[in-house]
Amino acid sequence: MSALLEVSGISKSFDGFKAINNLSFSINAVELRAVIGPNGAGKTTFMDIVTGKTRPDAGEVLWGDGSKSLLKMNEAQIAREGIGRKFQRPTVFEDQSVADNLIMALKADRSPFAVLRWRPTAESGARVAELAAEVGLADQLPRLAGELSHGQKQWLEIGMLLAQEPRLLLVDEPAAGMTLAEREQTTTLLCRLAETRAVVVVEHDMDFVRRLNCRVTVLHQGSVLAEGSLDHVTRNPDVIDVYLGR
Incomplete structure (x- = not known):
């Protein structure tokens, strides 16, 4: 099976410091x-390169069947290609x-005229309800996002990324600041999302990584x-x- 994302020989230096090394x-x-x-170790720089925020000095990042750079x-x-990133905060x-x-966050035409003419439909309402249920916020739809707990805000942001129908989710330290119950629910959510797409979790918490029970890549000085x-x-x-x- 060909890879969805292939990072090949990328390197990136900042003021002489090699953040990513081959x-x-x-x-x-x-x-x-x-x-x-x-x-x-290069974890954030890796995500920055994949999402286009940073350009590497060398190497290639291939997407899909390997035909797209x-x-x-x-x-x-x-x-728009289907790569979503959730930051730590x-x-x-x-x-x-x-x-x-x-x-x-719903996937839609973002041109100025389309945005001005947009009106909620039964279809968009159903999609919002579906997304809220998927991230465990079905009973929170009327609440202001600012009233949510830290963990619930994290789930809402994941829901907003899912609205874009991504093929790859990059999730940065999702367990940070969560209660034990929220961490368990987040583990369940990420494992379920990975049944239909690629999910990459950058994490420091080894107990949380153990709960994910998945393949682990260890970076050091910008290399595997x-x-x-x-x-x-x-x-x-x-x-x-x-x-x-x-």
């Missing part, structure tokens, strides 16, 4: 993957309702240090040295 790995079309590594696209084009419209946040199950990579002497500590 990084290569691939993500399948239907997969849950955790990316871990110490601070400065993400490096030839801008951020908006990459998003939830970015929702706090003075709008949960329903309105989801409505604004190890890959495999969490048990496999945490037994790797190099990973123990640079990340876990003896």
Whole structure:
């Protein structure tokens, strides 16, 4: 099976510091993957390159069946291709309702005339209800997003990304600041989403990664240090040295 995303030999330096160093790995079309590594390992820069925020100095990023180069696209084009990114801090419209946040995120014609003429339909209402149910917010639709708990805001943002019907979700430290119950619900949500698309979770919390029970890629100094199950990579002497500590 050909990869959905293939990162091949990418490198990126900032003022002489090599944030990414000949990084290569691939993500399948239907997969849950955790990316871990110490601070400065290149996790954020990797996501910045995939989403078009940063251009690498060398290498290639191929998408779909390998025929499309993400490096030839801008951020908006990459998003339209089906790559969604959730940052660590939830970015929702706090003075709008949960329903309105989801409505604004729906996949639609964004030209000025289309936006001015847009009116809610039975179809858009059904889609909003479906998205809210998918992320566990079905009973929160009328509430202002600003009133939600931290975990609920994270789920709302995931729902807003799902409204764009992404093929790949990049999720940055989703468990940070969550209660235990919220973390468990987030684990269930991410595992379910990965049944129909690719989900890449960048995370520091090893207990959360263990709950995801998925393939793990360990980055160090901008390269892949190890890959495999969490048990496999945490037994790797190099990973123990640079990340876990003896």
